[in-house]
Amino acid sequence: MLKMNNISKMYQTEMVQTHALRDFNLNVEEGEFIAVTGPSGSGKTTFLNIAGMLEPFTGGEYLLDGIDVGKLNDNQRADLRNKKIGFIFQGFNLIPDLNLYENVEVPLRYRGIKAAERKRRIEQCLEQVGLASRAKHLPQQLSGGQQQRVAIARALAGEPRFLLADEPTGNLDSLMARQVMELLEQINRDGATIIMVTHDAELARRAPRNIQVVDGQLADFTLYQGNPNMAVGA
Amino acid sequence: MFSHYIDLSWRSFKRTPLVSLLMVIAIGVGIGITMTSLSVYHMMSMDPIPQKSDKLHAVQLQIMDERSSWWTPDDLPYQLTYQDAENLQNADLPYKRTALMKSGFSVHLDSDKLQPFMAVSRLASRQAFEMFNLSFQHGAPWSAEQEESATPVAVISQSMSKKLFGTDNSVGKSFYLDDLNVQVTGVIADWQINIKYYDLNNGAFNEPEQIFLPFSLIKAYEIDTWGNTNGWKNEDLRNFTNKMQSEHVWLQFWIELDSEEDKKAFGDYLMNYMQEQKKLGRFERTKLDYGLKDVNEWITYFEVVNEDNKILVALSFMFLAVCLANILGLLLAKFLRRAPEVGVRRALGASKTQVFYQHIVEVAMLGLMGGLIGILVAQLGLWGIRHSYEYYSNLANMDLSMLFAAPVIAITACIVAGMYPAWLVCKTTPSTYLKSQ
Numbered sequence: 001m002l003k004m005n006n007i008s009k010m011y012q013t014e015m016v017q018t019h020a021l022r023d024f025n026l027n028v029e030e031g032e033f034i035a036v037t038g039p040s041g042s043g044k045t046t047f048l049n050i051a052g053m054l055e056p057f058t059g060g061e062y063l064l065d066g067i068d069v070g071k072l073n074d075n076q077r078a079d080l081r082n083k084k085i086g087f088i089f090q091g092f093n094l095i096p097d098l099n100l101y102e103n104v105e106v107p108l109r110y111r112g113i114k115a116a117e118r119k120r121r122i123e124q125c126l127e128q129v130g131l132a133s134r135a136k137h138l139p140q141q142l143s144g145g146q147q148q149r150v151a152i153a154r155a156l157a158g159e160p161r162f163l164l165a166d167e168p169t170g171n172l173d174s175l176m177a178r179q180v181m182e183l184l185e186q187i188n189r190d191g192a193t194i195i196m197v198t199h200d201a202e203l204a205r206r207a208p209r210n211i212q213v214v215d216g217q218l219a220d221f222t223l224y225q226g227n228p229n230m231a232v233g234a
Numbered sequence: 235m236f237s238h239y240i241d242l243s244w245r246s247f248k249r250t251p252l253v254s255l256l257m258v259i260a261i262g263v264g265i266g267i268t269m270t271s272l273s274v275y276h277m278m279s280m281d282p283i284p285q286k287s288d289k290l291h292a293v294q295l296q297i298m299d300e301r302s303s304w305w306t307p308d309d310l311p312y313q314l315t316y317q318d319a320e321n322l323q324n325a326d327l328p329y330k331r332t333a334l335m336k337s338g339f340s341v342h343l344d345s346d347k348l349q350p351f352m353a354v355s356r357l358a359s360r361q362a363f364e365m366f367n368l369s370f371q372h373g374a375p376w377s378a379e380q381e382e383s384a385t386p387v388a389v390i391s392q393s394m395s396k397k398l399f400g401t402d403n404s405v406g407k408s409f410y411l412d413d414l415n416v417q418v419t420g421v422i423a424d425w426q427i428n429i430k431y432y433d434l435n436n437g438a439f440n441e442p443e444q445i446f447l448p449f450s451l452i453k454a455y456e457i458d459t460w461g462n463t464n465g466w467k468n469e470d471l472r473n474f475t476n477k478m479q480s481e482h483v484w485l486q487f488w489i490e491l492d493s494e495e496d497k498k499a500f501g502d503y504l505m506n507y508m509q510e511q512k513k514l515g516r517f518e519r520t521k522l523d524y525g526l527k528d529v530n531e532w533i534t535y536f537e538v539v540n541e542d543n544k545i546l547v548a549l550s551f552m553f554l555a556v557c558l559a560n561i562l563g564l565l566l567a568k569f570l571r572r573a574p575e576v577g578v579r580r581a582l583g584a585s586k587t588q589v590f591y592q593h594i595v596e597v598a599m600l601g602l603m604g605g606l607i608g609i610l611v612a613q614l615g616l617w618g619i620r621h622s623y624e625y626y627s628n629l630a631n632m633d634l635s636m637l638f639a640a641p642v643i644a645i646t647a648c649i650v651a652g653m654y655p656a657w658l659v660c661k662t663t664p665s666t667y668l669k670s671q
Contacts, residue, residue, distance in 0.1 A: 049665040054581055075585040082583020089668055093578045097245050107582040109238055154582070166668075 035207035086155030090167035145176030261604025264557030266611020294525030339411035373405035373420030384454035577667030597652030605644030
């Protein structure tokens with residue numbers, strides 16, 4: 001489903017070259033729940049941005065559902081991202097001027113889904129995260145945990161095959177973090193593939209598959225369940 | 235998506251009302267000033283009679299001797315002598331034509347019903363009405379017999395008819411021009427022209443006359459001109475007859491020529507006419523010359539729209555450019571402040587093109603609002619011109635085309651100013667902002 005072969009990412013300034021990722025190889029199968037861990041600056045977020053096509057990579061090959069991402073132009077990448085990928089960010093990244101309904105609606109509008117269908121999906125997703133009654137609220141009128149649930153609803157609304165979560169519980173207290181984690185696990189059980197970057201070892205242990213990024217490389221992996229050949233460490 | 239972009243633009247306007255209002259006012263003032271000068275320029279340069287401007291021709295004859303010269307580019311006097319105007323008017327030619335002269339009288343009814351007033355009048359041939367597309371509301375032009383016998387008759391405008399007699403239809407009624415009693419044969423609709431093209435020598439932007447009299451009355455009643463009289467040689471003019479027989483130029487002459495063949499034939503006629511007159515001791519130059527210019531050539535010849543007007547329009551556009559430069563700065567600040575939100579939208583599937591369009595719609599909306607304010611500012615400017623310079627009162631107006639042009643120019647200008655900020659915000663890397671929000 002997601003396959004990265006020798007992916008590299010280099011940031012270059014006049015003075016210095018920085019390798020954020022190098023010889024990065026990963027194979028993700030449908031329905032997996034992967035926790036990505038590693039020290040700060042190791043390249044976890046860079047990997048997630050490349051996986052979500054938010055950043056170009058410098059070298060290697062990235063196939064998403066068999067599509068060679070490196071050969072797509074910006075519009076094609078945006079379209080693919082919209083249809084196949086949902087994002088959950090540490091800072092929630094809800095648009096402050098839009099109410100919950102409108103926030104969840106954003107990816108659906110870019111996909112050109114008709115109003116009636118949009119309404120059905122939004123209501124369903126807000127129901128799923130337990131915030132249907134708050135549809136007209138603005139993000140700032142909610143707690144952090146609730147905002148993250150809205151972000152999850154927004155990610156789910158497009159019915160993506162991939163959920164990319166960057167420290168989804170990083171800004172939440174332990175109780176809310178647990179609730180959000182349970183929600184992600186439920187979503188995974190419903191069939192979505194999830195890749196979650198986290199610093200929290202306890203949360204990482206709850207994921208069936210762990211991979212570790214160190215110095216821009218897949219240094220190690222720990223597999224609690226499933227097939228060990230799914231991840232290829234450097 | 236367009237309606238969604240409009241919605242987002244309106245939300246953006248409400249989110250930063252002060253900056254948005256500042257931009258709208260800047261556009262409004264820029265457009266207002268531009269449209270004020272552009273409207274006046276547009277009215278000045280507009281074809282005053284588009285249906286037949288290429289058919290109506292002003293006639294000029296080179297009456298001066300070799301020692302004299304005129305200040306026109308082709309050295310031809312603007313006007314004709316009375317002799318030539320009368321000869322051309324009475325010539326046996328198949329073309330509609332008219333000699334013209336501006337005059338004026340004290341107008342009254344020889345009663346205490348109406349306060350006497352001064353009015354400018356125009357002496358012309360009966361064909362002038364058809365030539366200049368003047369439509370009769372009541373009655374008709376004076377007859378050929380009345381013209382030949384110099385009968386004191388007149389055609390007046392609807393406004394003049396109301397002013398004199400309190401009615402639209404005053405055919406058959408009489409009024410006085412000084413001591414001359416004239417009878418109304420027809421009432422025409424008020425003549426609405428921006429440029430008084432038929433007599434540019436006496437003020438291009440003056441109001442057209444409202445009283446028209448047969449040209450033959452000039453000789454019969456010794457009616458003198460209220461326009462310019464130009465002499466080019468020393469002549470002893472002791473009375474009006476002397477003036478009519480002199481080489482002074484003080485009349486205009488227009489002829490309607492439907493084709494190039496007609497124009498050439500009439501040109502040949504003029505050359506023959508001058509040859510004949512030469513035998514009588516007139517037209518002393520070795521090389522005879524004449525001018526035959528259509529309406530638009532005539533307007534250009536007189537430099538009705540002069541360089542000053544063009545410079546004024548250019549300056550007003552430069553002022554608009556300054557306003558736009560300020561708007562560009564404000565847009566840059568506003569859009570780049572929104573880069574994190576754009577990052578989120580990009581992550582959720584918006585393409586660069588969609589983000590670009592969203593911002594272009596927003597600047598277009600600002601342009602539309604600025605354009606509407608610009609129309610109000612322009613109306614204020616034109617009102618100011620109308621009340622400060624009565625001479626320009628006909629020109630200081632915004633016609634329908636200018637009314638539509640204002641928002642179009644405003645929107646286009648704003649889109650041009652907004653392209654760079656919109657491009658800048660849409661090309662930002664989304665991941666830069668997602669982590670930092």
